[in-house]
Amino acid sequence: MRKRGREEERERSEAKTGHQLVRARSGSEMKVMVAVKRVVDYAVKIRVKPDKSGVETSNVKMSMNPFCEIALEEALRIREAGAAAEVVAVSVGPAQCVDTLRTALAMGADRAVHVDAGAAPVLPLSVAKILKALVQVEQPGLLILGKQAIDDDCNQTGQMIAGLLRWPQGTFASKVVLDKEKQVATVEREVDGGIETLSLDLPAVITTDLRLNQPRYATLPNIMKAKSKVIKKVTPAELNVELKPDLEVVQVTEPPKRKAGVIVSSVDELIHKLKNEARIL
């Protein structure tokens, strides 16, 4: 999915729909939409369900996906730099996603939208379709997502939504600079050989890598302000999106357990073990 240079981007962006509409807005009125996912907390030790159908999520600490936190932080910085007027956080999933959205509001997002998709996991293509529908409602100039969620590690949603919207995309961003006048986002990506720089015409999709920024904490004054902010609730049906399980999880298993080490009492014993048990001598 790598695109090189501005030419390609321009070709693609000229073909897209709705482009002129957003472009007509001035930068200070631009909206940034951020997708945030509720996942098992990064620091929790994952346990696989006994029936191997997935990982245990009941009675487990859930938090905002770390890459989504970075995405939100970037959006807030763009707004604070005056390049955008509003940050809208969006989450797709069960009712408890409201907690994740509260966190987003406490970090500084202006509004939130919760797409209540019920308890069943929503797969990347469905999320992308839902986000596309929301983009058409909200008309943001920029959509920022985490490059992947740490639960399923799919790393697909950002690319899919860019494809569905026919918007240019800058994935795995490690630096984002927005030019308000030219309506262009410059995105740096860490690739094998060094840093790749992309220039994207807005509106565009950006997915964030770990080193893009360090997310802020939710301060008490912001938590207080968040109390009066609105979380709008919609259903996939209202967005005319049908949730189809297009992938089936066959089995989830734990990695093989590492065997405990032994302490040998002498060099001879070590050599013996290396020769006869490890068979590497």
Next chain:
Amino acid sequence: MGRRRASQLLAGYRQFLVGRPTPSSHEQSISGSYWKLNTWRPCCMFRVSVGTPQASNYLNLGKTYAIKQRSFGSAATDIRRNPAFSKLNADDISYFRTILGERNVVEDEDRLSAANVDWMRKYQGSSKLLLLPKSSQEVSKILHHCNSRKLAVVPQGGNTGLVGGSVPVHDEVIINLALMDKIVSLDKINGILVCEGGCILENLSSFLENEGFIMPLDLGAKGSCQIGGNISTNAGGLRFVRYGSLHGTILGLEVVLANGTILDMLGTLRKDNTGYDLKHLFIGSEGSLGIVTKVSILTPPKLMSMNLAFLACKDFTSCQKLLLEAKRALGGVLSAFEFMDRHSMDLVLSHLDGVRSPLPSSLYNFYILVETTGSDETYDKTKLEAFLLRSMEEGLILDGVVAQDINQSSSFWRIREGISEASVKVGAVYKYDLSLPVDQFYGIVEEMRNRLGEAAKVVGYGHLGDGNLHLNIMTTRYDSDILAQIEPYVYEWTSKHKGSISAEHGLGLMKANKIHYSKSPETVQLMADIKKLLDPNLILNPYKKILDLFAICN
């Protein structure tokens, strides 16, 4: 990471190392060879694990440089060896070999020197023998022999103590329970755990967490410290405000007395009013009455919902009021209320890598960590936030942040827990662990700051919820003039304000002759009588805890 930390530490420890000049090649060999630093929490700097290759690596330092024995805190070097104690002979050693087997009777110099010095490298003994028993019966046989031969003994756990209680003063035989690390049973209905005294706290914690329980105590040294040592020192730690003292959570003990008697008090009952509750004698007795070989402990259920706030207050009065309000508003879910002053914050930010202030916009006078633990995340969070917002409106809190995930919680805790680690990087540190009435709590910090002026950096932090202050005084090097300005002033001040000179660290060697600041002569006399009754030859952990006892008994 280990290497860089190690060399930084080494730089901080230069003050300790006297004698030969430092050739750079030595420096490299040292910084590349030792201390495995894992989870960094307070108190636990180096994991001195007796009898492992790590331990002998650790000793490279000791061999390369002469380590001057430091006697900051209270003088220890001038304690004479008690001539009533016998000296080890070959027969003793061969007897121990018949009991314990060849491997667990350690005379190896490298392993001995690791066991002879405490983790702060403050106190150093000269024991010639380390014994590693595997059962209560072996402990019993060892003590029976030592008692009849009048061989002095020092019981040792993880050797993470801060007052020199776990290392020999002279040539005492070291008995380390590291091999007695088996879990005996867990009552999964009542959460009653029975285990051997040598179990490492962290291992017990992870075992319990898989079973849906937690240890009622948690402290910085958990990766090394042993439960038997925790009990012998009546360790406090971070969960104290919620789960209380070990006097409440320990249900039973098995203790081996000085004469080898195995005292079975290993009850697993919540309630048992039959006769004197003797187990309490051994909780906090610092190895002077017996060796704890088995433990029965009540463990609370593991609760999923934890919330943490890092707050700033303008003055100490606000911190006090906030504590009161927190107790009222949060009630049962309050699980920690920790406090640190701006000097502590400053210390951590300037000496530890990768630590950032959660409230970077300015440096406030006081910081508070409030933690709640409960069973309903949303409910607990709402409750905590409501309390915080109200306190902010009332002006008790100037600013604050609430952790949104575990990672953020850990980074807030890292600041509070990193103070101890940061304090040793300045050079020399004099540590005091005081219990004070909450209204007097911060007074001693300000007094010491005025008293010492530019000569020292004084920080105050601790468990405000338990009235436990950690007073750390840092100077570039150890200096007897500075010490003379600190002691006995700190002890006198504490005594005058009806505090205790040892809240959770114990007396050990550091405060061996300081008990009278906190206990009346009659009380000390009774303690001496008890000691004499249980250990008539005074072989258990001599020269420490209550030096006066030693005098009284003689």
